[in-house]
């Protein structure tokens with residue numbers, strides 16, 4: 001029984017002065033109904049969470065950069081919140097009920113997993129993981145705890161109503177039987193290799209904690225040269241710190257497709273891209289996956305294109321290059337092209353008269369989810385329902401990261417989603433997990 005239902009039942013059965021911890025009987029915004037929240041990463045993307053968290057009870061903050069820690073505490077006006085530079089200490093703070101994680105990508109799966117292991121709800125910025133294995137471990141921990149914990153991956157564009165309009169068109173047969181799905185992004189951030197040693201970190205910057213589980217690298221201020229919310233573009237292309245556009249815009253753009261296709265893990269992956277650089281993830285890349293059939297569609301091919309690679313346009317007069325981040329759904333009777341906020345339908349051939357398709361009455365449209373972060377806060381307070389939980393989004397990033405494994409293996413690989421193993425290439429299996437520095441465990 002959920003806590004709210006439990007309390008509701010008590011309201012009818014218990015005698016008058018029952019004292020319960022954190023009784024929430026006076027509406028979502030009542031003081032007694034506030035969540036004890038913590039923010040890890042208090043600058044940059046973290047700032048997008050300030051106002052949402054300020055309506056709750058902020059009990060802890062963490063940042064490896066003490067200046068950013070002070071910035072967050074001041075802007076969120078929470079002088080009483082405990083301040084940490086090591087997220088592991090924050091997660092051991094007993095009064096923290098829910099955590100928002102805005103750290104660098106290579107620590108996401110760690111923070112997410114450790115938080116759930118300590119019974120804390122978690123909102124984790126995208127991408128959820130930096131390796132196939134990380135995605136699987138975090139999803140498994142979530143599935144064990146899904147009846148008590150609320151999770152959300154930070155793909156906040158999911159709140160755009162266009163996502164569900166696209167889903168309805170695909171599901172209701174506007175393009176006939178779904179056959180193929182592509183998503184793409186055009187961001188290109190080219191680097192040649194890790195930055196060379198340059199000076200030493202400022203005394204209030206905990207570089208060793210920033211590196212966390214990743215291998216040792218020398219300090220270079222160039223990793224922190226970006227503006228707030230854009231600094232991830234200074235480090236996310238290096239293998240030890242991110243997965244480049246696969247995890248960056250790939251998380252958002254594939255979400256537009258993933259929301260419409262009810263997909264399970266792929267049975268194969270293959271990739272084509274620029275020559276492999278052991279330090280930097282590829283800019284130009286395309287990855288292709290076979291996704292099994294489900295109860296409403298046949299098996300489909302799903303592809304991700306980035307850095308100049310693009311799917312072929314379904315019609316000559318549509319230049320998909322003009323859509324910076326988009327998705328294409330191809331079916332037996334036509335195609336649907338979408339970006340985050342708009343869509344266009346292309347019925348194809350003489351049979352595509354649209355008589356086979358009935359648009360839904362307004363009353364049957366999928367309702368708007370409202371504010372994406374608020375959805376998670378409400379979920380923490382009882383419903384546990386979010387649209388991008390670690391099962392839904394965990395599978396998606398597992399597929400995307402498997403594409404990088406196929407790219408590195410240099411051939412098409414077969415994948416068993418149940419065991420998380422590549423079944424026909426042992427070198428590819430070795431690429432499913434990252435190696436961590438001593439002292440760092442993913443399942444802590």
Ligand SMILES: NC(=O)c1ccc[n+]([C@@H]2O[C@H](COP(=O)([O-])OP(=O)(O)OC[C@H]3O[C@@H](n4cnc5c(N)ncnc54)[C@H](O)[C@@H]3O)[C@@H](O)[C@H]2O)c1
Pocket residue numbers: 040041042043044045046062063064065068085087102103104105107125126127154155156209210212228229230231232233248
């Ligand atoms: N959802 C979105 O639209 C969106 C937009 C931008 C960034 N992001 C994601 O947010 C994350 C942060 O991106 P950013 O551009 O703000 O990066 P950033 O480098 O500016 O880091 C944000 C803050 O986190 C701190 N930090 C980094 N690692 C930490 C750690 N291990 N422990 C504690 N604090 C740590 C930094 O010092 C900084 O103050 C990235 O994973 C990125 O993918 C999401």
